[in-house]
Amino acid sequence: xxxxxxxxxxxxxxxxxxxxxxxxxxxxxxxxxxxxxxxxxxxxxxxxxxxxxxxxxxxxxxxxxxxxxxxxxxxxxxxxxxxxxxxxxxxxxxxxxxxxxxxxxxxxxxxxxxxxxxxxxxxxxxxxxxxxxxxxxxxxxxxxxxxxxxxxxxxxxxxxxxxxxxxxxxxxxxxxxxxxxxxxxxxxxxxxxxxxxxxxxxxxxxxxxxxxxxxxxxxxxxxxxxxxxxxxxxxxxxxxxxxxxxxxxxxxxxxxxxxxxxxxxxxxxxxxxxxxxxxxxxxxxxxxxxxxxxxxxxxxxxxxxxxxxxxxxxxxxxxxxxxxxxxxxxxxxxxxxxxxxxxxxxxxxxxx
Amino acid sequence: xxxxxxxxxxxxxxxxxxxxxxxxxxxxxxxxxxxxxxxxxxxxxxxxxxxxxxxxxxxxxxxxxxxxxxxxxxxxxxxxxxxxxxxxxxxxxxxxxxxxxxxxxxxxxxxxxxxxxxxxxxxxxxxxxxxxxxxxxxxxxxxxxxxxxxxxxxxxxxxxxxxxxxxxxxxxxxxxxxxxxxxxxxxxxxxxxxxxxxxxxxxxxxxxxxxxxxxxxxxxxxxxxxxxxxxxxxxxxxxxxxxxxxxxxxxxxxxxxxxxxxxxxxxxx
Numbered sequence: 001x002x003x004x005x006x007x008x009x010x011x012x013x014x015x016x017x018x019x020x021x022x023x024x025x026x027x028x029x030x031x032x033x034x035x036x037x038x039x040x041x042x043x044x045x046x047x048x049x050x051x052x053x054x055x056x057x058x059x060x061x062x063x064x065x066x067x068x069x070x071x072x073x074x075x076x077x078x079x080x081x082x083x084x085x086x087x088x089x090x091x092x093x094x095x096x097x098x099x100x101x102x103x104x105x106x107x108x109x110x111x112x113x114x115x116x117x118x119x120x121x122x123x124x125x126x127x128x129x130x131x132x133x134x135x136x137x138x139x140x141x142x143x144x145x146x147x148x149x150x151x152x153x154x155x156x157x158x159x160x161x162x163x164x165x166x167x168x169x170x171x172x173x174x175x176x177x178x179x180x181x182x183x184x185x186x187x188x189x190x191x192x193x194x195x196x197x198x199x200x201x202x203x204x205x206x207x208x209x210x211x212x213x214x215x216x217x218x219x220x221x222x223x224x225x226x227x228x229x230x231x232x233x234x235x236x237x238x239x240x241x242x243x244x245x246x247x248x249x250x251x252x253x254x255x256x257x258x259x260x261x262x263x264x265x266x267x268x269x270x271x272x273x274x275x276x277x278x279x280x281x282x283x284x285x286x287x288x289x290x291x292x293x294x295x296x297x298x299x300x301x302x303x304x305x306x307x308x309x310x311x312x313x314x315x316x317x318x319x320x321x322x323x324x325x326x327x328x329x330x331x332x333x334x335x336x337x338x339x340x341x342x343x344x345x346x347x348x349x350x351x352x
Numbered sequence: 353x354x355x356x357x358x359x360x361x362x363x364x365x366x367x368x369x370x371x372x373x374x375x376x377x378x379x380x381x382x383x384x385x386x387x388x389x390x391x392x393x394x395x396x397x398x399x400x401x402x403x404x405x406x407x408x409x410x411x412x413x414x415x416x417x418x419x420x421x422x423x424x425x426x427x428x429x430x431x432x433x434x435x436x437x438x439x440x441x442x443x444x445x446x447x448x449x450x451x452x453x454x455x456x457x458x459x460x461x462x463x464x465x466x467x468x469x470x471x472x473x474x475x476x477x478x479x480x481x482x483x484x485x486x487x488x489x490x491x492x493x494x495x496x497x498x499x500x501x502x503x504x505x506x507x508x509x510x511x512x513x514x515x516x517x518x519x520x521x522x523x524x525x526x527x528x529x530x531x532x533x534x535x536x537x538x539x540x541x542x543x544x545x546x547x548x549x550x551x552x553x554x555x556x557x558x559x560x561x562x563x564x565x566x567x568x569x570x571x572x573x574x575x576x577x578x579x580x581x582x583x584x585x586x587x588x589x590x591x592x593x594x595x596x597x598x599x600x601x602x603x604x605x606x607x608x609x610x611x612x613x614x615x616x617x618x619x620x621x
Contacts, residue, residue, distance in 0.1 A: 090498075091495065122486030126486065127490055131580030215522035269538060279480070294367070305612075313597075327605055335602060335606045
């Protein structure tokens with residue numbers, strides 16, 4: 001049972017590895033925005049290393065993504081299209097992607113730290129016997145060695161670690177969505193499209209997808225959202241939680257909550273932010289009626305702007321908040337929603 | 353039925369404090385706990401055994417103190433616990449860790465028989481990498497099901513399982529042949545209280561020891577020296593300071609907050 005993965009067979013000629021690759025994640029032919037964020041970053045790194053940027057995608061139909069991929073700065077687009085890739089499945093994606101990497105030898109390989117990206121990257125790195133740094137928030141080239149310096153938060157953001165992968169290639173890293181901005185190039189050029197093929201057939205793939213449920217209520221990757229409105233015990237009851245949802249909607253974001261909110265039955269566990277829930281790093285996080293147990297704070301304290309509403313002026317949540325509002329969230333939020341709705345209707349003097 | 357659960361003992365990340373002067377973590381006095389996701393992994397395996405018979409084995413790689421986490425698994429109903437401990441594993445990154453656990457699991461298969469289902473947590477709360485489970489599945493070349501929220505059906509005659517996992521946009525239900533490896537979410541199950549006989553049995557059970565001496569190890573794949581990734585430096589992020597406290601009546605507070613939120617609002621127009 002098992003396959004031999006031989007780490008001793010190190011590639012001593014790591015200098016043969018060149019260029020930076022970005023995995024273009026897609027679902028039903030729609031690219032995940034994190035892919036373009038990574039292309040933008042890859043462009044910057046490629047300039048320093050004087051190499052090109054390759055985008056790589058696998059799916060039933062992905063060639064229509066070429067235009068976007070080149071617009072965000074890829075020089076080459078490697079793709080493999082086949083009916084077997086209609087839905088993401090770990091094993092065929094892993095084998096196909098590993099094959100492409102072995103053949104083309106990119107020096108750096110960046111993948112979005114999404115549900116799919118995290119599932120895929122760990123298997124690909126194992127297959128390729130190389131190092132993988134998960135969930136990074138910073139990528140730089142070491143000017144002395146030319147190596148990729150990958151920085152990631154650990155212990156729920158209490159500590160940052162800069163990781164290198166000196167002797168193995170590619171240097172692989174998953175990068176959190178929303179960390180880098182996707183910026184199109186000024187004069188996009190028509191890049192080269194390199195089509196690969198797969199020898200895999202459906203009969204060889206043992207994993208079958210029986211059902212897919214797209215849900216907006218329950219299961220959700222909170223990491224995708226720039227704006228998160230979260231509620232806790234202070235919301236008092238499940239009905240009051242509707243104002244959290246409404247505020248999130250007005251702000252074009254999504255809603256979440258603390259572990260207490262889960263325990264009290266206000267929200268499903270899949271919406272929990274914190275140590276045993278999801279870690280978020282939104283542009284705006286509004287904490288309503290959340291006292292801020294450390295288990296919650298480690299899940300949200302890397303957000304850019306944190307606004308907290310709590311009746312207790314000494315609530316720990318205020319220690320990490322940009323703006324502190326000592327007020328009853330239940331009284332405050334409906335008025336805020338009304339005001340924001342009014343603002344939305346007013347023509348905007350768009351100068352900020 | 354034989355289920356093997358990979359577990360990890362972790363420092364309770366919520367109690368780890370940072371020394372901002374030295375830029376290091378203060379680990380003294382921080383309790384070590386069973387990685388919360390793995391409590392649920394053990395729970396699921398034990399539920400299967402209660403239904404189908406068979407046994408649940410757990411394994412961890414770690415220092416001798418990790419015995420505590422293994423004992424917790426036994427009191428949660430696991431039948432046998434293995435500690436894989438050796439200095440050669442010190443400083444392992446995820447690739448080296450999945451290698452060590454792969455070899456440890458192969459030894460367990462030799463000793464305890466074939467495994468039908470492998471479980472582990474979706475990630476550990478200290479490192480948050482979520483790489484070890486996928487790494488082990490790849491080494492065994494068995495199907496991987498990450499972010500498991502429901503084990504819908506396990507058919508031991510036909511050697512297959514139907515499982516539901518979280519995806520970016522909701523959930524999907526998959527069928528996989530067994531053996532397969534599942535990494536589990538906390539919402540997979542509710543932890544139950546252990547009946548007294550389990551606790552007594554756990555207290556009496558001994559932890560089996562595995563090391564480089566009794567498993568087949570390629571030392572070229574172990575430990576810090578043979579880990580592809582290295583920590584170049586560790587540092588503490590800038591401490592967040594308490595920001596501005598807004599003051600005034602509810603109406604004034606709403607006005608001030610609305611001013612802050614307008615840039616976010618405009619984006620949506």
